[in-house]
Amino acid sequence: MSALTLVIGNRNYSSWSLRPWVLLKHLGLQFREVLIPLDTPTTKDEMEKYGPSGRVPVLLDGELCVWDSLAICEYAAELAGRGWPHEPQARAVARSVCAEMHSGFANLRMEWPMNARARHRRTVSTPGLEADIDRVDEIWNECRRRFGAGGPWLFGEYSIADAMYAPVVLRFNTYGARISETARWYMATTLEDSILQSWLAAAKVEPWTLAQSEVG
Ligand SMILES: N[C@@H](CCC(=O)N[C@@H](CS)C(=O)NCC(=O)O)C(=O)O
Known part of the structure; x- marks a missing residue:
């Protein structure tokens, strides 16, 4: 597995960013973090550097880009082998x-x-x-x-x-x-x-x- 990078918005306001961030931490996955402040003149350009939707969160794993909170959570659960109930x-x-x-x-x-x-x-x-x-x-x-x-x-x-x-x-x-x-x-x-x-x-x-x- 290559190093993971999670791109997030402001911690205070970005609810979609919080979801995968807190999950990755709970799953014990190591990741680098990039924070792009929301609602600045450069926000959109910055976000487009990382993912195709121009939104955060984005997870990068080598060449792979995952650009939606729930999809990131699903992928993290696959990497960790846990994250969903077993039954x-x-x-x-x-x-x-x-x-x-x-x-x-x-x-x-x-x-x-x-x-x-x-x-x-x-x-x-x-x-x-x-x-x-x-x-x-x-x-x-x-x-x-x-x-x-x-x-x-x-x-x-x-x-x-x-x-x-x-x-x-x-x-x-x-x-x-x-x-x-x-x-x-x-x-x-x-x-x-x-x-x-x-x-x-x-x-x-x-x-x-x-x-x-x-x-x-
Ligand atoms: N459905 C997306 C929603 C992502 C989303 O709307 N993120 C907001 C931040 S919480 C965003 O990037 N907004 C772009 C902006 O503010 O320019 C997901 O689940 O990841």
């Missing part, structure tokens, strides 16, 4: 909740942009946002109830599903989502994770502020 039914549900996160929750993403270091932000509640929060709560409860016996994560052991929902935990923490006890417990598990904490510590000292993501 086929659990794995199928894990893939479903990851795909749902990857393609859905438009209101949550739009109305509560990830702002990792911000606390006590409050926004006007909308039916779309409430529905997204309720659905996340339902997913976390269901995964924990059916598959969580072997550990503190959604499927017991840490999996791609936890990486995919890590930015949602940060959003709930920033904007104060009202959620069930099980969901709060899962949030605490995620927020106490030392790997996530190292991402948050670096986010805290980043010099950039993106006005469009400073909400509430």
Whole structure:
């Protein structure tokens, strides 16, 4: 295996970058990191140097370029030989909740942009946002109830599903989502994770502020 390079955006705001970063760390994969600040005059040109979509995250492995968060997580799991639940039914549900996160929750993403270091932000509640929060709560409860016996994560052991929902935990923490006890417990598990904490510590000292993501 050649050396891996993960290209990411600002730690404070780039939710798509956080997902593969936290997974690669959990899987114990070594990688070099390139950070491209979002929303500067050179952002697009810089991103196009690494991947064809002009977006981050991008994973480079020698000649190979993987340019989407979920595809990177899948590839990392193949390299590490773990990352999905072992049992086929659990794995199928894990893939479903990851795909749902990857393609859905438009209101949550739009109305509560990830702002990792911000606390006590409050926004006007909308039916779309409430529905997204309720659905996340339902997913976390269901995964924990059916598959969580072997550990503190959604499927017991840490999996791609936890990486995919890590930015949602940060959003709930920033904007104060009202959620069930099980969901709060899962949030605490995620927020106490030392790997996530190292991402948050670096986010805290980043010099950039993106006005469009400073909400509430
Ligand atoms: N579906 C893509 C979405 C990637 C994406 O939208 N990334 C944002 C940063 S979080 C980006 O690169 N935006 C380009 C820009 O801000 O110029 C994925 O899952 O990787």
